[in-house]
Amino acid sequence: xxxLSIKELVDRYIDLTFAVHKKGESLVKEQLQSELSNDxxxxxxxxxxxxxxxSTELAKVFDVKKSAITAVITKLWDQDLIxxxxxxxxxxxxxxxxxxxxxxxxxxxxxxxxxxxxSIITQFExxxxxxxxxxxxxxxxxxxxxxxxx
Amino acid sequence: xxxLSIKELVDRYIDLTFAVHKKGESLVKEQLQSELSNDxxxxxxxxxxxxxxxSTELAKVFDVKKSAITAVITKLWDQDLIxxxxxxxxxxxxxxxxxxxxxxxxxxxxxxxxxxxxSIITQFExxxxxxxxxxxxxxxxxxxxxxxxx
DNA sequence: AATAGATAGTTCAATGATTGAACAGTTAAA
DNA sequence: TTTAACTGTTCAATCATTGAACTATCTATT
Numbered sequence: 001x002x003x004l005s006i007k008e009l010v011d012r013y014i015d016l017t018f019a020v021h022k023k024g025e026s027l028v029k030e031q032l033q034s035e036l037s038n039d040x041x042x043x044x045x046x047x048x049x050x051x052x053x054x055s056t057e058l059a060k061v062f063d064v065k066k067s068a069i070t071a072v073i074t075k076l077w078d079q080d081l082i083x084x085x086x087x088x089x090x091x092x093x094x095x096x097x098x099x100x101x102x103x104x105x106x107x108x109x110x111x112x113x114x115x116x117x118x119s120i121i122t123q124f125e126x127x128x129x130x131x132x133x134x135x136x137x138x139x140x141x142x143x144x145x146x147x148x149x150x
Numbered sequence: 151x152x153x154l155s156i157k158e159l160v161d162r163y164i165d166l167t168f169a170v171h172k173k174g175e176s177l178v179k180e181q182l183q184s185e186l187s188n189d190x191x192x193x194x195x196x197x198x199x200x201x202x203x204x205s206t207e208l209a210k211v212f213d214v215k216k217s218a219i220t221a222v223i224t225k226l227w228d229q230d231l232i233x234x235x236x237x238x239x240x241x242x243x244x245x246x247x248x249x250x251x252x253x254x255x256x257x258x259x260x261x262x263x264x265x266x267x268x269s270i271i272t273q274f275e276x277x278x279x280x281x282x283x284x285x286x287x288x289x290x291x292x293x294x295x296x297x298x299x300x
Numbered sequence: 301a302a303t304a305g306a307t308a309g310t311t312c313a314a315t316g317a318t319t320g321a322a323c324a325g326t327t328a329a330a
Numbered sequence: 331t332t333t334a335a336c337t338g339t340t341c342a343a344t345c346a347t348t349g350a351a352c353t354a355t356c357t358a359t360t
Contacts, residue, residue, distance in 0.1 A: 006272065010271055012283050013271060013283055014264075014267055017170075020293060022213055056337065063175065063176045064319085065319055066338065067321095067341090070338070070340085091326060092326045092338070093336095093338085129159060132285040132286070135279070139282075140173070143169075143270070205309060206309080214348085216309065218346070218347050222346085241308095243308060244309065
């Protein structure tokens with residue numbers, strides 16, 4: 001049995017990250033049923049999950065300029081899906097939260113994504129997928145460290 | 151020690167796919183040093199790796215309309231990075247290949263990406279990362295099957 | 301052979317997303 | 331108090347993507 005070289009591992013990793021992401025995005029898109037774009041969904045999700053979420057933070061996480069975030073936010077705000085609240089101590093800062101409508105739409109679509117991912121994950125032995133996600137988390141930490149060195 | 155529920159696994163998986171992809175894209179972008187956009191790089195890569203690559207295939211893999219691919223291809227073609235060759239048996243079909251310049255640029259940037267990914271992968275025990283990539287491959291296969299059902 | 305339908309790829313106008321630069325308002329530091 | 335830094339917005343310019351119409355070609359049916 002031939003030993004797998006580092007080169008082969010690297011190649012497979014690069015190809016897989018691309019392929020898995022593309023297919024995932026396309027399946028997520030179906031679940032959103034044109035009510036939201038993928039990016040709009042991820043934005044709602046991030047705001048929902050994050051205490052005191054700001055534009056600056058979103059710009060960093062989504063890796064786009066702040067003016068792009070303003071556009072995204074304004075579009076969601078126009079649809080009454082999110083609220084903007086000024087920090088009373090630092091009046092430059094605007095906190096983003098979901099409105100009731102926004103929360104409802106988020107929860108509804110989130111559930112569809114959840115079901116999709118669950119249907120994938122439950123095809124594995126618990127031990128295998130748990131190990132996978134643990135390693136994935138380590139990869140994420142390594143990437144974070146690499147980025148901060150920058 | 152509390153048992154990890156499916157719900158927690160699903161949540162972590164969803165968050166990780168998003169986070170890892172964003173950070174990866176941002177690090178790849180640095181390596182490309184504004185000579186190519188990420189999508190241009192992936193396009194060159196796909197053409198390089200694929201025998202008899204066509205627009206239709208690229209549109210499917212990148213999940214965009216064929217007119218978008220025409221735009222991408224034309225831009226690379228303008229820079230003399232790729233060639234278009236008509237199939238002599240079916241004259242509707244156009245095959246895409248890298249020019250010498252395209253191949254050179256691809257190889258140069260590919261090497262930088264390779265070094266980046268290698269520096270991540272070699273932080274793991276070989277057994278752990280090998281297992282990770284095997285499971286990743288299975289995830290990819292499941293996604294392919296899901297997409298084909300569509 | 302003649303026709304109709306499917307397929308590969310392109311064109312082009314319209315739409316959307318992202319950037320870059322300038323800006324207003326606010327805070328922190330010297 | 332002045333200066334510098336920071337948060338977020340505006341707006342014009344740029345770039346990517348779509349949708350529809352189109353050309354050229356091939357396949358299947360009669």
